[in-house]
Amino acid sequence: MPQDPPRTRDANRRIPQSSSADSPEPQSSPSVSPASSPSSASPSSTMNYAAIADSYKSYAQGSPFKQYIEFPTIDALVGDIRGRSVIEIACGEGVQLFRLLAAGASEVVGVDLSSEMIELAERQRQLLDEEARQRSWFGVADAGNRDDFASLPHAPYDVTLAIWLLPYLPNRALLESAIANMGRVTKAGGKVLVTLYRQTVAPTELIDLPICHGWGARYRVREFTGQWRPIHPIETTLYWPGGEVTIDCVAAEEQIVLDSFRNAGFSNARLVEFVIGDDYPGNRAQLVEGLRSQMPVACVVGDRDEISG
Ligand SMILES: C[S@@+](CC[C@H](N)C(=O)[O-])C[C@H]1O[C@@H](n2cnc3c(N)ncnc32)[C@H](O)[C@@H]1O
Numbered sequence: 001m002p003q004d005p006p007r008t009r010d011a012n013r014r015i016p017q018s019s020s021a022d023s024p025e026p027q028s029s030p031s032v033s034p035a036s037s038p039s040s041a042s043p044s045s046t047m048n049y050a051a052i053a054d055s056y057k058s059y060a061q062g063s064p065f066k067q068y069i070e071f072p073t074i075d076a077l078v079g080d081i082r083g084r085s086v087i088e089i090a091c092g093e094g095v096q097l098f099r100l101l102a103a104g105a106s107e108v109v110g111v112d113l114s115s116e117m118i119e120l121a122e123r124q125r126q127l128l129d130e131e132a133r134q135r136s137w138f139g140v141a142d143a144g145n146r147d148d149f150a151s152l153p154h155a156p157y158d159v160t161l162a163i164w165l166l167p168y169l170p171n172r173a174l175l176e177s178a179i180a181n182m183g184r185v186t187k188a189g190g191k192v193l194v195t196l197y198r199q200t201v202a203p204t205e206l207i208d209l210p211i212c213h214g215w216g217a218r219y220r221v222r223e224f225t226g227q228w229r230p231i232h233p234i235e236t237t238l239y240w241p242g243g244e245v246t247i248d249c250v251a252a253e254e255q256i257v258l259d260s261f262r263n264a265g266f267s268n269a270r271l272v273e274f275v276i277g278d279d280y281p282g283n284r285a286q287l288v289e290g291l292r293s294q295m296p297v298a299c300v301v302g303d304r305d306e307i308s309g
Pocket of ligand 1: 092095112
């Protein structure tokens with residue numbers, strides 16, 4: 001099936017990528033390495049955060065989407081984090097994990113395909129006190145590569161997060177192997193939480209969802225001819241006062257995602273809506289409606305089976 005070249009843009013900059021939506025095989029993968037010795041193997045994602053690491057950090061660190069939507073969702077769906085270990089796959093510069101570490105997680109481990117993102121995370125880790133440094137670790141890993149998950153510190157984990165990983169898994173084989181890895185690293189009885197785009201709205205023009213105070217996102221379904229493909233290309237622009245970044249990603253068919261979680265040992269995996277924080281300063285009803293009709297996002301949450309299936 002013909003595809004536009006997948007790309008990553010920081011403002012108007014375009015970067016050619018190597019893999020495409022719904023191509024048959026997982027792409028080559030780097031091995032796990034600590035932040036000080038990042039892997040140099042080619043990435044498996046449709047996009048490359050190397051070019052936008054600093055921009056994404058600017059976005060992530062002040063984002064009201066995170067503050068009023070992602071953080072309350074993680075807190076509501078994962079519950080009290082105190083004394084529980086956490087891995088985040090596709091941790092970026094660590095915004096989720098540093099917050100959970102401060103909230104009392106026993107250990108946090110973050111892995112990401114991008115050595116640039118891991119370097120940003122590692123720089124922040126170095127600013128922590130010695131005790132918190134001991135309880136945190138970041139390294140380069142490809143979500144879809146089983147070997148990358150074979151010897152991570154503190155494994156297995158009570159909680160496995162993948163906040164905005166699934167949109168970067170451009171084919172079914174990669175999606176399934178990434179979710180299988182989540183099953184491998186999660187303790188029996190542990191929790192998984194991932195976020196994803198849904199195949200429920202198909203605007204072919206960019207539509208805008210302002211969240212608050214000049215922050216928001218635009219969303220467009222690419223190559224839509226009336227029917228969704230199992231893994232369909234979409235484009236998202238995140239913007240904030242003074243910056244924006246446009247990212248190519250995908251929306252996978254819900255049944256494929258849920259089946260993959262069940263096969264990975266999360267029998268009760270289910271789709272759940274995001275939770276909006278009580279302190280959201282904007283119009284709640286408008287945001288709920290905007291998320292439903294303009295920016296179709298959701299989570300999958302599940303508990304790792306006590307006995308592997
Ligand atoms: C939108 S960012 C999310 C970062 C972080 N989870 C957050 O909540 O801010 C997506 C991240 O996915 C990472 N990523 C993309 N493909 C990946 C893969 N195959 N394995 C691991 N990480 C991947 C990117 O490098 C990027 O850091």
